Amino acid sequence: MLNLPSLSTCIKFMQDFFISNIFKKFVLQRIGHHSTLQDTMGTVKRDIRIANKEKRKKVFAEMKHKLNKERHEMRRERAKEEAKNPELKEKRLAENVPDTIEAKRVYDETIAQEMEGEDEFKEYFEEGKPPKVLITTSKRARGQAYDFADLLYDIIPGSEFKKRVGDFTMTQIAKMCAERDYTDLVVINEDKKKVNGLTFIHLPEGPTMYFSVSSLKMPKEIKGHGRSTTHIPELILNNFSTRLGKTVGRLFQSMFPQQPEFVGRQVVTLHNQRDWIFFRRHRYVFKNEERVGLQELGPQFTLRLRRLQRGIRGEVEWEHRSAMDKDKKKFHL
Structure with missing residues (x-):
């Protein structure tokens, strides 16, 4: 029972x-x-959460403060050890190599090739002809295009600005500029009252390059920006390694005089990263004999090459297409 x-x-x-x-x-x-x-x-394992929002924020802030304190303390101790033994720092930097997309880049055969064929920039690089640049806008441009034109006029030494009048095509304007001994023509494109493109035409025989413009920030939008002077700036070109990239770099280089005025302490940087070209302009600020800082002058904007044509708006030699972006490890510049 x-x-x-x-x-x-x-x-x-x-x-x-x-x-x-x-x-x-x-x-x-x-x-x-x-x-x-x-x-x-x-x-x-059971997830026990803090129901009270203020208590949760307080606990998270305390946790974050503790982690930051430990990290700074670790860095101070490491700096002391590396100051005594510089080999430790070299070893750490050699081992701490980030795994980036650039490191996995698909090899481009044109990186190792020298420039062949006719050189459109021969007058500048071999004969030393000084640049003379004309800046204009697209038809019926508005306020922002003219503000941006003022900035380009300030950035490019020896440039001139002419307002777009009449029904002349870009090809006709380029031919008239070549007859007046201009070396380059820059056309600012505007759509819906915003700058969205730049066309560069090297005269008299090309090439013609069209870039899209994005992330435009005027100097007044940059906190603590400085005012530029009339000194000729230095030009820094980064990561233009392929044949196409070198052509783009030579185009930018041909618009600036070959002898910068270092006393002005101004520098223009065009940094290519994953086919995006970032424009920045700074001034060196020497704080003492050992320390130096940078003051940004502005503007900030980003360029991307969309089309390269032979001559003055002639045969298309290279054009960006959406299918080119499928492989994230292949870059063209």
Whole structure:
């Protein structure tokens, strides 16, 4: 005959069961941090969250402050050790190489090739002809295009600005500029009252390049920006390695005089990264004999090459297409 528990024993068991569950629920709601609970069936991880928003923010801020403090302390100790033994720093930097898309770049055969064929920039690089640049806009341009034209006029030494009038095509304007001994023509394109493109035509024989413009930030939008002077700036070109990239770099280089005025401490940087060209302009600020800083002059904008044509808007030699962006490790500049 089976020995069944008495009614009082069953009632007591049910009371203990419900009380224990209520207690666990209370703990899950009230405990102030994440923890791990153990039970008789093994290790069970339960996410215990802070219900109160202000308490949660306070705990997170304390945790973040503690981690930052530990990190800064670790860096100070490491700096002391590396100051005593410089080889430790060299070893750390050699091992700490980030795994980037640039490091996995698909090899381009034109990187190692020398420039062949007729050189359109021969007058500048071999004969030393000084640049003479004309800046204009697209038809019926508005305010931002003219503001941007003023900035380009300030950036490019020896440039001139002419307002776009009449129904002359870009090809006709380029031919008239070549007859007047201009070396380059820059056309600012505007759409819906915003600058969205730049066309560069090297005269008299091309090439013609069209770039899209994005992320335009005027100097007045840059906090702590400086004012430029009339000194000829230095020009820094970064990461133009392929044949196409070198052609683009030579185009930019041909618009600036070959002898910068270092006394002005101004520098124009065109940095190519993953076929995006970032434009920045700075001034060196010497704080003492050992320390130097940078003051940004502005503007900031990003270029992307969309089309390269032979001559003055002639045969298309290279054009960007959406299918080219499928392989994230292949770059063209």
